[in-house]
Amino acid sequence: MHVKGGFSGSPVWDNELGAAVGMMVAAQPVREAQQAFVLRTRTLLKEVPELAPYVSPATPFRGLSTFQEDDADVFFGRDDDIERVVTALRGDQLTITVYGPSGCGKSSLALAGVVPRMRRDGYQILQLNATRFASLRSALATELFEISRSEPHGPPRAQNADQVEAWLANLGLADTVHRALGSSADRLLVVLDQAEALLEGSEAVAEELAGLLFSELPRDGLRVLITLRADFMDAALNHARFGSALNRGVTVPLTPMSRDQLAEVISEPVKRIPAVEYDPGLERRILDDAGGEPGIIRGRDDGGNGDKLPGQPYPGPLPPPTPDGGPGVPNPPKVA
Structure with a gap:
């Protein structure tokens, strides 16, 4: 595509997603019409990780905390x-x-x-x-x-x-x-x-x-x-x-959540965030880590008490969804 001078470095907005999905970069020296391309948000974050706090949306998960009235829009299952x-x-x-x-x-x-x-x-x-x-x-x-x-x-x-x-x-x-x-x-x-x-x-x-x-x-x-x-x-x-x-x-x-309920808890909050999705297979992996029976939460040994919250990266198996309604996702779902 071609852009006018001064547009290099501008955000690229996706009307369907309702979010910025990248940054415009000019591929040629400044002139009236410059050939340009788009750097995806994920690529920008990989090269400049310091931007993550400003670009990544707030997590819709509450970890081990009790959901409050203001959390009704992300309470599922x-x-x-x-x-x-x-x-x-x-x-x-x-x-x-x-x-x-x-x-x-x-x-x-x-x-x-x-x-x-x-x-x-x-x-x-x-x-x-x-x-x-x-x-x-x-x-x-x-x-x-x-x-x-x-x-x-x-x-x-x-x-x-x-x-x-x-x-x-x-x-x-x-x-x-x-x-x-x-x-x-x-x-x-x-x-x-x-x-x-x-x-x-x-x-x-x-x-x-x-x-x-x-x-x-x-x-x-x-x-x-x-x-x-x-x-x-x-x-x-x-x-x-x-x-x-x-x-x-x-x-x-009130019984512990079933597998179907946990699946809703894991998937639905992310669907509410523009331009954010799970890596392929991550939803299923989180669900499997929660165990195969209603209310069964498999623990993990991370050298501590196993209470990592969403957004805190760590090596090893994924933490399960918390029984109070919020999956303990170790890394935020990826930004598109």
Whole structure:
């Protein structure tokens, strides 16, 4: 091709991919029409690796981290499970408990899968992680007060979080929510993640949990979503109030991902990135390294603890996809 002077060094844009795929380079001295060719992005990065941080897109994988609500667009493999939980939350029961083995993706399912769907349904979300507080009542009060402060309609109804905590102690969850948030809380979803941390505490902590979340009658617009490790189900069912609440509510088991689900987790996020693709055979190799049975994750010996994250190159076998929804790709998929 021929280009006018001054275009050498310009990016080459692919309208179909929606990305720059190379750089224009003039093959002749400067004149009105210069013969030119395109250097592909991959070739540029090979010759000038220092450009990689500026050219390579951000990884769509989250490694060993829990997917959050903002990660919903790269959360794959759990559509059927999301639908089951959302359907249960739209039903008549106050409490829905998602339980499964450690690391199977309960938190990611709740936060990146279910929460965005419920927010689109008009629910406000009150999110709590049981590993990060000692008192559920105090944590609920703080979150409710923060929501009330962010409301655009007038001043907050409560003076401080302590006042909300007193309401919780005297009125219960549903009436406190209405008093603190008014009509803006017609639909509220409370997400209690990793509830096993509360059951590991004292009996008083478990009683506080049951009293706040399980003593309410089913009420339109108020729902509680709990994630719980399966090995704590026995303790939960044997607890007088917790067990009764689980029996009255809906429990949704979550199993580790199947091979088909893992295949979706590996392939779909990359398809969302313009001009990026896996090397031939890499998807299959990652999937094979994950093992042939549902939930089987083969370890590897890299002289450490085997927790390499996406984008960290290393010699040796590929790390498997993490069971929480993100494949541990050792090198980013190649830029076209």
